[in-house]
Amino acid sequence: NAGVTQTPKFQVLKTGQSMTLQCAQDMNHEYMSWYRQDPGMGLRLIHYSVGAGITDQGEVPNGYNVSRSTTEDFPLRLLSAAPSQTSVYFCASSPWGIVNYGYTFGSGTRLTVV
Amino acid sequence: DQQVKQNSPSLSVQEGRISILNCDYTNSMFDYFLWYKKYPAEGPTFLISISSIKDKNEDGRFTVFLNKSAKHLSLHIVPSQPGDSAVYFCAASHTSGTYKYIFGTGTRLKVLA
Numbered sequence: 001n002a003g004v005t006q007t008p009k010f011q012v013l014k015t016g017q018s019m020t021l022q023c024a025q026d027m028n029h030e031y032m033s034w035y036r037q038d039p040g041m042g043l044r045l046i047h048y049s050v051g052a053g054i055t056d057q058g059e060v061p062n063g064y065n066v067s068r069s070t071t072e073d074f075p076l077r078l079l080s081a082a083p084s085q086t087s088v089y090f091c092a093s094s095p096w097g098i099v100n101y102g103y104t105f106g107s108g109t110r111l112t113v114v
Numbered sequence: 115d116q117q118v119k120q121n122s123p124s125l126s127v128q129e130g131r132i133s134i135l136n137c138d139y140t141n142s143m144f145d146y147f148l149w150y151k152k153y154p155a156e157g158p159t160f161l162i163s164i165s166s167i168k169d170k171n172e173d174g175r176f177t178v179f180l181n182k183s184a185k186h187l188s189l190h191i192v193p194s195q196p197g198d199s200a201v202y203f204c205a206a207s208h209t210s211g212t213y214k215y216i217f218g219t220g221t222r223l224k225v226l227a
Contacts, residue, residue, distance in 0.1 A: 043203060045215075
């Protein structure tokens, strides 16, 4: 099993550019989410989804869009990148309703906006 | 407003001794807690969890203690090994909601050989 796959691993963007961070999981997990990790801030929830066609905002959703057209994929879109979005982004998935399962995380995408 | 706090950014422990990592939370609705371990350039990996109906959960060298009245949980690692050197995050959720987890800021543990 590949688990949760994130691409790309590294990306440098110019301010104002757009891009999509990809996340795919092959475990048939209903729940998927995006977190960003910043020094001294821990992991903060950006957006999450409890199934195909259903998404909702987390703690820090501004500047990001998501969609969930399939169970497997949960891309994160930056419409107009800003230096404040420089961070490490993690995608995570979990079965829905099994609270003690925990999340399975991808290996992360390190994004720098210049 | 940080709902889950890890007040110690770093901790150093000698190999073979006990490591104690602490976590405090403010939201009394939280009823499920997890600990994750993170190595550099990797995603966090699930370590151990505890429900609010328990005050202790053990898995091998790892034990998590929950003190609901103090809104405090701790992770004990005994004995500590050099391979335990990593960043540890605690996370909390209220399971009547949508299983969103709020993470603490992490504690970097260094186990000295």
